[in-house]
Amino acid sequence: MTHHRVLIPSSVQAGATLDISGEEAHHALRVRRLAPGAVLELLDGEGAIALSVLEATDKRGKHDWHMRVRIDEVRHMPPPHPRLEVCASAPKGEASEQLVDQLSQAGAWSWSPLVCARTEVDPREGKLERLERHAREASKQCGRAWRLRVEPRITLDDALAEARGAPADDPCTLVLAHVSGTPYVPTGSRRIRLLVGPVGDFEEREIDAARRAGARIACFGEHVMRIETACLAAAAVILDHERRG
Amino acid sequence: MTHHRVLIPSSVQAGATLDISGEEAHHALRVRRLAPGAVLELLDGEGAIALSVLEATDKRGKHDWHMRVRIDEVRHMPPPHPRLEVCASAPKGEASEQLVDQLSQAGAWSWSPLVCARTEVDPREGKLERLERHAREASKQCGRAWRLRVEPRITLDDALAEARGAPADDPCTLVLAHVSGTPYVPTGSRRIRLLVGPVGDFEEREIDAARRAGARIACFGEHVMRIETACLAAAAVILDHERRG
Known part of the structure; x- marks a missing residue:
């Protein structure tokens, strides 16, 4: 099964907690309707893939979605060859x-x-x-x-x-x-x-x-x-x- | 140099004369502004490439362009392999x-x-x-x-x-x-x-x-x-x- 993928601006550490807002949160929560407990794949575009769990969600304004995710595991993939x-x-x-x-x-x-x-x-x-x-x-x-x-x-x-x-x-x-x-x-x-x-x-x-x-x-x-x-x-x-x- | 290409609905014989109207004529005469004497490549899409010369042009209505072409040489290309x-x-x-x-x-x-x-x-x-x-x-x-x-x-x-x-x-x-x-x-x-x-x-x-x-x-x-x-x-x-x- 493919997990929902989320872009993040920089790399993260296993065990950390991350607050994600903006388009990525809107897409995950409003479009895909993910709920706490969902497994996410965070991508920094620089080789790191972080398996994470959606812990909490929050809507602070009309389109202002937030989600807190817990990073369980970070894998670093080698760059493409060639x-x-x-x-x-x-x-x-x-x-x-x-x-x-x-x-x-x-x-x-x-x-x-x-x-x-x-x-x-x-x-x-x-x-x-x-x-x-x-x-x-x-x-x-x-x-x-x-x-x-x-x-x-x-x-x-x-x-x-x-x-x-x-x-x-x-x-x-x-x-x-x-x-x-x-x-x-x-x-x-x-x-x-x-x-x-x-x-x-x-x-x-x-x-x-x-x-x-x-x-x-x-x-x-x-x-x-x-x-x-x-x-x-x-x-x-x-x-x-x-x-x- | 690449000659202007014109689609034709069926194959033709060298020596024949062809009257072309519709979109292909509009494109050649109105858009590309080709004049008598121009060399054209007619393609039937079934392997024939006919080298032709534009002999005469005619505009019969607002968008009704016609052109008469003389077929000089017809080459039959083998189908693609594989x-x-x-x-x-x-x-x-x-x-x-x-x-x-x-x-x-x-x-x-x-x-x-x-x-x-x-x-x-x-x-x-x-x-x-x-x-x-x-x-x-x-x-x-x-x-x-x-x-x-x-x-x-x-x-x-x-x-x-x-x-x-x-x-x-x-x-x-x-x-x-x-x-x-x-x-x-x-x-x-x-x-x-x-x-x-x-x-x-x-x-x-x-x-x-x-x-x-x-x-x-x-x-x-x-x-x-x-x-x-x-x-x-x-x-x-x-x-x-x-x-x-």
Whole structure:
């Protein structure tokens, strides 16, 4: 049986008692109608899963729900392996939410809006904050101990330079998704950075720059894909290959 | 360079002339503002790609655009290999459109709404017709010579029986997507039927029935996935493995 999951802002200790209010309390008490004695799974999005019991509930104002939970047991899950960092140009409108949802479900580590020559969408600070909240919710829904991170925008040059500058004992493998590429070959890397271009695709010189930076050019399907589809297809294929060990 | 693509209802012969009206003409002439001399790619969705030249345009009423095209060359593309038939319970609301979009881009052969014990969404005839049109449009956008087919609803029992009844010289391999499964192993089959369950997942007895019918139980990710995400992730992984030959 799956317990009701609750997001918490920071980690907790077994034996502690926690007061939870706001949206999470509203959802648990008003929508799910949980009563004292119910078992909850608290997620901090940083690897901790706290099995807890709902001890008391309280409604202080019209929409002001509170609940007190007792933490019985805290498990710390290891971070996902490999750590798949997706750098992909933001798609238009609500497709960004879809991208964040689907990357959460697929088990990617992070998404950064990639800025390259033909990028048209440059999500503002406020939009990224909304997507960050969306990612927390999506991570809760699919039961991830580690939430998907929504990172600040990054240029292609910086995305390549950062990967090249990774420490020798924790290298970062670069993979650029392109229809001209070859089938994906597992790397065994602990850290993989996937590059997905904008609607008009990468320019030739950008693909060359990635290749010079050591990127593999890999193909994840025969047809033209939207950004969000390419991200999920590539993430699913990469994680499938890498997790076979 | 990609030519403007136009859907046509049936196949054509090189040397023929075709009069095209309706939405496709409106889009080419009003939205894209193509002029005589433009090269078009006509797709019948059944494997034919006809390279054509726009010869003349005509506007007969307020929104009644017509264009005459001359067919220069017709190529017949082989059907996709393998033929991936996705039988998946329909998701709610607009997620069906997303499912059809993403399966088109991934290169699946067909989608049938799967009816099993916990299925909640049973798309009506009218909805399936709209999804069929949506699939034609999605197939055009990603340049597929063969469109994704939207098939009638099918029960799990029938989906299993049909696959078992496939001719010996053209067998159908069954794959059921489930978090309890093992990593996907390529089959070499020309025809693969993928089963994806509803929001509440398959019941144990349904998984057993599939196993008895010869289905492999395969896992395509570590986390809980929505129906449309599971379909795309599984399709991408299966086609990636099978196309390596």
